[in-house]
Amino acid sequence: MVCAEFLLLTVMAYDRYVAICNPLRYTVIMNKVVCSQLSTGALMFSFMEPIPHTVMISALSFCGSHRINHFFCDITALMKISCTSTRSIEMLIYAIGAVVGMFSLIPILISYIYIISAILKIQSVEGRSKAFSTCASHLSVVILFYGSLIVMYLRPPSMYSLSQNKIFALLYCAVVPLFNPLIYSLKNKELRDTLLNARRKCAKQ
Known part of the structure; x- marks a missing residue:
């Protein structure tokens, strides 16, 4: 799922690039066939990406309690209860994760x-604002998603704890996908006006 999110965010970044830097050719470049190929390729790769470390984890031995300290069967929590060496799997996971x-x-x-270069060349403030709003929602999701992953996986070992990992995993697996529809919907003027009116009504009460 994380790999799919990585690649789909990349595809969407390219989509925003074409929309802002080549607006007149957008419908030609990002036609239905290209969109289908990009999204299908991202999903197919995300299904194949976990196969190597899944095969290696299936060969691990587990001793004692099989209960993991996590919301779901996270790979890091699973390796914690293994009684065999997981160093090779960890190296593989970090290598694949770094590449992806x-x-x-x-x-x-x-x-x-x-x-940003294209937006800075726009003379009018209204034009800049409109161009920035085109990619603001995607940029927000990128910051949320990458931020939670960086905090989770690139912390110093001294700051590592499974309890904190559970919170960060919940953030990128549940909270970010939950907020995705809202973040992307805020581009819609009618929705923004509705939310603004609701806030004004709440303030008056």
């Missing part, structure tokens, strides 16, 4: 460099 993460993050950063 950089493969996703670098295109996103490049896309936003071009997007």
Whole structure:
């Protein structure tokens, strides 16, 4: 699921890049066939990505209690209860994670460099605001998703705890997907007006 989110965020960053930097060619570049191919490719790769470490984990031995301190069968929590060495699996997971993460993050950063450059060239304030609102929702989701993963997996060992991991895992597995529809829907003016009116009514009460 995390891998799928990585790749779909990358596809969406490219979509925003085309929308802002090549608006007149958007419907030609991002046609239905291209969108289907990009989303299908991302999902297919995300299904294949966990196969190597899933096979390696299936060969582990588990002694004593089989109860893990987590909301779901997270791979890090699962390795904690193994009575055999997990070093090779950890190295594989970090290697694959680094490759997938950089493969996703670098295109996103490049896309936003071009997007920001294009926005700064727009003369009118209204035009800049409209262009920025096109990618603001996607950028918010990228920051939330990557932020929670960085805090979870790139902390110093001294700050590591399964209890904190449960909270961060809940954040990127449940909270971020839960807020996705709301974040992307805020681009809709009617929804923004409805929320603003509701806030005003609550303030008057």
